[in-house]
Amino acid sequence: MRAARLKAPADRPVGFYHCLSRVVDRRFVFDDMEKERFVALMRECERFSRVRVLTYCVMANHFHLLVEVWSLAILRGGGGASARSIRPDPTSGWTQCHGRGSVGAA
Numbered sequence: 001m002r003a004a005r006l007k008a009p010a011d012r013p014v015g016f017y018h019c020l021s022r023v024v025d026r027r028f029v030f031d032d033m034e035k036e037r038f039v040a041l042m043r044e045c046e047r048f049s050r051v052r053v054l055t056y057c058v059m060a061n062h063f064h065l066l067v068e069v070w071s072l073a074i075l076r077g078g079g080g081a082s083a084r085s086i087r088p089d090p091t092s093g094w095t096q097c098h099g100r101g102s103v104g105a106a
Helices: 032-049 092-097
Strands: 014-022 052-058 062-070
Touching (some): 032 052
Antiparallel strands (some): 014 062, 052 062
């Protein structure tokens, strides 16, 4: 698996990234209410991390995002977040409710 990264190419002021994530066991867990909760959480992370979600698609068992990320030179002085700090687990409520552990849990 590729290492997480959040950076724009050095020769450009902005980078664009296609991000996706699948639900454990490829189960269908996102109903309409959970999709709304996911979008709200995504927008909160977007504001915190100073990236811009250009478009997204949330399906029953996975999601896609197209994200715009400004170069570090532009973000200096205002901060920005590392990729690790914007990795909420949108399925944590579902996994707790259904007695499942999260992927990678010890």
